[in-house]
Amino acid sequence: MATPPWAAPKPKTTVWQRLLITASIVVGTLIVISAAADYYDKHHLVEGNGYPAHSITDGAYRATTIGGSLTSVKAYLGEPESVQRHEYGNGSGGTSTSSCIYYSDLNGNTGVYQFCFDNGTLTSKAKY
Secondary structure (H helix, E strand, O other), rough: OOHHHHHOOOOOOOOHHHHHHHHHHHHHHHHHHHHHHHHHHHHOOOOOOOOOOOOEEEEHHOOOOOOOHHHHHHHHHHHHOOOOOOOEOOOOOOOEEEEEEEEOOOOOOOOEEEEEEEOOOEEEHHHH
């Protein structure tokens, strides 16, 4: 009597077939992880320093010294999360500018770092 097709014994896989299947799964997993890491880097990190966009560490805040230029501070810290700019009469017929830039805390705290400039020079900084 013939064995029905649904009851036929399954063909056995060889060791090489099992190794090939395992290697394929490992390589596929590595490709997916690599693609996810590249996506994260392109969409969430500032180029160069590896920190999340618009975020700084407390050490970077402390290392930024009063008297530095707006350009040098932004070069060191990266682009800020937000900027406030003001122009006003300086009393001698000219205008002066004042601006503050803001960064979030890299450690995920709810604090904000503020750096304020008068005519492009860092005059104050605060952590809230």
